[in-house]
Amino acid sequence: MILDGLAPESIAAGAAALQAGELVGLPTETVYGLAADASNGAAVARIFEAKGRPSDHPLIVHVADAAGVAHFAARVPVFAQRLMQAFWPGPLTLILPRRPDVGAAAAAGQDSIGLRCPSHPVAQALLRACERLGVHGVAAPSANRFGRVSPTTAAHVQAEFGDALLVLDGGACDVGIESTIVDCTRGVPVLLRPGVFTRAQIEVAGGERLRSREELAAPDPRASGTLQAHYAPHAKLRLMDAAALQTALDLLGAEASGIAVWSRALLRTRSSGVIRRRMPDDAAATAQQLFAVLRDFDAQGVKLIWVELPPAVPEWEGVRDRLQRAAAA
Numbered sequence: 001m002i003l004d005g006l007a008p009e010s011i012a013a014g015a016a017a018l019q020a021g022e023l024v025g026l027p028t029e030t031v032y033g034l035a036a037d038a039s040n041g042a043a044v045a046r047i048f049e050a051k052g053r054p055s056d057h058p059l060i061v062h063v064a065d066a067a068g069v070a071h072f073a074a075r076v077p078v079f080a081q082r083l084m085q086a087f088w089p090g091p092l093t094l095i096l097p098r099r100p101d102v103g104a105a106a107a108a109g110q111d112s113i114g115l116r117c118p119s120h121p122v123a124q125a126l127l128r129a130c131e132r133l134g135v136h137g138v139a140a141p142s143a144n145r146f147g148r149v150s151p152t153t154a155a156h157v158q159a160e161f162g163d164a165l166l167v168l169d170g171g172a173c174d175v176g177i178e179s180t181i182v183d184c185t186r187g188v189p190v191l192l193r194p195g196v197f198t199r200a201q202i203e204v205a206g207g208e209r210l211r212s213r214e215e216l217a218a219p220d221p222r223a224s225g226t227l228q229a230h231y232a233p234h235a236k237l238r239l240m241d242a243a244a245l246q247t248a249l250d251l252l253g254a255e256a257s258g259i260a261v262w263s264r265a266l267l268r269t270r271s272s273g274v275i276r277r278r279m280p281d282d283a284a285a286t287a288q289q290l291f292a293v294l295r296d297f298d299a300q301g302v303k304l305i306w307v308e309l310p311p312a313v314p315e316w317e318g319v320r321d322r323l324q325r326a327a328a329a
Contacts, residue, residue, distance in 0.1 A: 002154045005122035005168035014168050015129035018043075018138060023050060025143050025157040026062075026126060027170025028118040030091045030178050030195075031150040031291065032157045033062070033140030037130075038072070044105040044139050050161065053146040058108040059139040060093050060179070060224050061115050064127035071136040072113050074099045079206040080184040086205035089119035091179040091195050095221055106139040112185045112221045122170035141224055142178065143167075147329065149233050149298070150291045152176055176288035177318050181223050182210070190216060192223045194321050196287060198314040231322050232329030233294040235260070237305045239327050242267070245306055249274065260297040263308035275300060279308060283315040290322060 003010035005027055014024045018035060021043040026035040034050060036043035038061040048055050061072060066084050069076060073096040076084075080094050098104075098113040107113040115137075118124065130138060142150040143157040151157045154169035180195030182202065190211045191199065203210050213220055240248065242265035249256060249269045257273030264279045277293060280286045297305050307323055310316040 001163055001165070002158060002167045002169050005125075005170040010168055011122070011125045011129050014126050014166060015133055015135070017166055018126075018130055019133045019135055021046075023047065023165060024126075025154065025161070025165055025167030026123055026138070026140050027120050027154070027168060027173065028062070028123045028140070029120045029173060030118070030175045031152055031173055032143045032154065032167075034143040034157075034161075035062070035138040035140040037135045038103055038106045038137040038139040039135070041105040047139060047141065051141065051144070051146045053141065056108045056222065058110060058114060058222050058224060059106045059141050061103060061106050061113060061137045062123065062127060062140050063115055063117055063137045064124065064131055065089070065117055068117070068127075068131070068137055069096070069115055072099060072103050072115060073097060077184050077187070079189055079208045080182075083182065083189070083202065083206045084117070087197065088117040089124065090117070091119075091175050092116065092197060093179045093181045093224075095181065095183040095185055095192065095223060097185055103137075108222060110221055112183075114181065114223060116179055120170055120173075122168055126168065147230055147232055149231055149294045149326075150178065152291050156292075156295060172292070174288065176290055176292070177322050178224070180318070183221060183223070185221060186216060186218060190220070192220060194317040196284065196318055198317070200314065228325065228328050230325040230329065231291070232326045233298045233305060235298055235302050235305045237294070237307060237323070237327045237329075239307050239309045239323055241309050245308060248306065258301075258303040259306060260300065260302040260304070261306045262293055262297075263306075265308060275302060283310070283319055286310070286316075287319050290319060294326070
């Protein structure tokens with residue numbers, strides 16, 4: 001059941017459902033989430049069951065504002081506080097030491113927990129309505145079957161889970177890929193998953209050099225969306241540079257079929273069985289379209305999706321990450 005997320009009665013219905021331990025489809029600026037009361041272990045277990053998600057793969061908890069962090073986090077390092085001030089509300093998740101008495105199911109039993117404050121007005125309205133009902137945060141991974149393409153519209157969520165799920169419609173997501181994840185549990189900031197913020201932006205805001213996962217000997221805390229294979233369409237996705245794409249199309253010639261191509265370069269093909277779509281030259285616009293494009297190609301029944309490799313520059317790191325994980329599936 002899709003409801004208008006801007007209607008006060010829809011927000012009230014969503015908050016009441018979450019308080020009652022039910023699941024709700026939630027729009028955020030990144031992707032749509034499958035939400036449950038983060039402090040209700042039984043409700044959180046329903047997320048894992050609905051998605052087919054391994055129970056040891058933690059969920060990100062969404063809070064209404066920085067004040068909500070204190071309910072879940074045992075402490076917040078100074079650099080993490082600076083990142084919250086700079087980027088919240090927005091597409092940044094911070095992994096923080098978890099208070100031992102809350103959020104164990106959402107954290108998959110770890111002593112750390114991922115927290116984010118979304119900027120989407122529907123998400124904000126729902127989180128504040130939840131607070132008034134005693135729900136201090138909602139666990140909300142992407143509202144899709146585990147490992148598959150994330151949803152960026154309410155219709156995508158309904159296609160995944162059917163009419164029984166209450167989904168708040170907030171329109172198409174503005175950002176389009178999941179949040180940047182920074183681990184703040186080891187005394188220095190560590191990038192676990194890139195997003196739309198560049199490393200330079202994070203370092204300037206936090207006042208600390210951003211470490212990579214490979215720099216520290218200690219193992220990373222488990223975090224959402226960091227498996228090697230993830231975000232995969234049903235069709236096999238392959239990344240190639242523009243020259244390789246053109247060579248492959250030339251070799252197949254007029255016999256090519258069941259192939260979709262998403263590229264910035266203008267490519268030639270003699271086959272009517274190749275679907276071509278232009279990738280934006282801008283990284284932010286590409287991120288916003290990425291998952292919707294992959295879903296559309298799947299809906300057209302293609303067997304192969306060929307994507308031009310994004311530029312190896314900081315602005316494109318989040319898009320490259322999602323496409324590389326999709327290609328690894």
